[in-house]
Amino acid sequence: MSAMVNEKTVTCIICPAGCRIRVSMQGGEIASIKGNLCKRGENYAKDEVTHPTRVLTTTVRLEDGRLLPVKTARPIPKALLFDAVKELSNVVVKVPVKIGQVVYSNVAGTGVDVVATRSWK
Numbered sequence: 001m002s003a004m005v006n007e008k009t010v011t012c013i014i015c016p017a018g019c020r021i022r023v024s025m026q027g028g029e030i031a032s033i034k035g036n037l038c039k040r041g042e043n044y045a046k047d048e049v050t051h052p053t054r055v056l057t058t059t060v061r062l063e064d065g066r067l068l069p070v071k072t073a074r075p076i077p078k079a080l081l082f083d084a085v086k087e088l089s090n091v092v093v094k095v096p097v098k099i100g101q102v103v104y105s106n107v108a109g110t111g112v113d114v115v116a117t118r119s120w121k
């Protein structure tokens, strides 16, 4: 019996060309990648299909009650985004805060820092 083939379509976000890349999967393995104009797209599609990641942008509370916009310093696994948001809902940050300052480390056990995306006095 042959393994099932299924195709996933990924839109490459690496450059403005926005290639629509078709990834064929067979028995959980990548069988072919088509539609990308360059190698970077192939790598992006591979990652997107096997372990998709995203930069999380959200807010955390400041000690005075205001909300501070933050983001993860690097993309984290898409599957952990919800856990990360939940964890950050308990975080309270001291003022003042500088843009780029690490306000939380190792979010959802990813080893990735969360940084402020604006300054607050």
Ligand code: SF4
Residues within 6 Å of the ligand: 012, 013, 014, 015, 016, 017, 018, 019, 036, 037, 038, 039, 040, 041, 042
């Ligand atoms: S595959 Fe290459 S050319 Fe196409 S969107 Fe991705 S980076 Fe740009």
